[in-house]
Amino acid sequence: MDQVDISQVLAGQPVRDFRWHKGQRHYSGWYFASTVGRLIAYESRLELARILLADFDGTVVAMASQPFQLTGPDGIRIRRHVPDLLLLHADGLVTVVDVKAPSRMKDSKVIAQFDWTHQLCSRRGWAYETWSGDEPAFVENVRFLAAYRRPHLLESHLASDVLAAARRQSTIGAIEVAMAQQQPVEVIRPVVLHLLWSGGLTADLHHPLSSGTKVTVTA
Numbered sequence: 001m002d003q004v005d006i007s008q009v010l011a012g013q014p015v016r017d018f019r020w021h022k023g024q025r026h027y028s029g030w031y032f033a034s035t036v037g038r039l040i041a042y043e044s045r046l047e048l049a050r051i052l053l054a055d056f057d058g059t060v061v062a063m064a065s066q067p068f069q070l071t072g073p074d075g076i077r078i079r080r081h082v083p084d085l086l087l088l089h090a091d092g093l094v095t096v097v098d099v100k101a102p103s104r105m106k107d108s109k110v111i112a113q114f115d116w117t118h119q120l121c122s123r124r125g126w127a128y129e130t131w132s133g134d135e136p137a138f139v140e141n142v143r144f145l146a147a148y149r150r151p152h153l154l155e156s157h158l159a160s161d162v163l164a165a166a167r168r169q170s171t172i173g174a175i176e177v178a179m180a181q182q183q184p185v186e187v188i189r190p191v192v193l194h195l196l197w198s199g200g201l202t203a204d205l206h207h208p209l210s211s212g213t214k215v216t217v218t219a
Contacts, residue, residue: 004068004124006094009086014041014066016082031055033063034149034197041065047084047099049139050131054087054097055149056142058199062088067096074116081113095127102132141205148193155187159200162191166201166217173211 030039031048033055042048042065054060067086072079085097098117104110114130121128133139148154165178172192176185192215195201201215 006086006088009067010036010062010064010088012064012067014064015069016066032150035060036062043084044099046101046133049133049143050085050097050099052142052146053134053139054085055146056197059089059091060087061090070117070120072120074112079113079116081117083117093127094124095129096121097129097131099131105130105132135206137207138205141209144209145193145197145205148190149197151194151198154190154194155183156191156194158183158188158191159195162188162195163200163217166192166195166215170214171211172203172209172213172215175215176211 026044027048028041028043029048030041031051032038033040033051035055040051040063042051047065051063051065054063064086065084066082068082070079070081070083083096084099085095087095087097089095096117098114100110114128118128161179161182162175165175169175169178172189175192176188179188192201196203196209196215199218202218203209203213203215207213
């Protein structure tokens with residue numbers, strides 16, 4: 001693990017193959033991450049949620065799923081484990097993430113695997129995170145905003161005008177009204193939502209988004 005080249009890991013493919021079959025209990029797939037401009041694999045809806053949050057996180061500059069397999073001694077046994085995600089932050093910090101359903105977080109075998117992985121990450125100076133979910137309203141808002149993450153699918157040239165309006169108006173609806181003579185709401189709202197996704201605007205995402213949601217221009 002001391003010799004792992006992070007740049008090669010981030011540029012690589014998942015170390016595990018993904019299988020789909022009739023009746024399987026989890027949903028695998030691929031998510032286009034705007035942070036890296038390519039598809040990221042996931043093995044469950046819960047793992048997809050964590051990838052969405054990473055893609056939304058402005059401090060994350062690169063990511064990889066199922067990035068490598070860890071193999072080594074743990075007491076008298078040899079343990080093998082593939083973490084779910086590897087995140088690289090703008091300040092150079094590396095975070096290894098394991099995603100598990102809440103019902104499994106207290107399983108003694110899962111805890112032992114977490115402890116072993118944490119020890120290995122600590123030796124390398126990496127952060128280690130175990131994740132089983134976040135506040136539902138926040139996750140669903142991020143999931144919703146992710147639909148507006150691709151700037152080429154909306155009138156992104158209007159972003160500066162929207163930001164100018166947001167400096168004078170306090171809510172999504174007020175911005176739309178202020179710009180009504182310039183563009184219809186169906187053009188303006190996607191730009192507002194993209195700016196919320198990309199960080200040009202901020203809002204309290206722990207409550208459902210609406211026209212009354214207060215927004216602030218990021219300084």
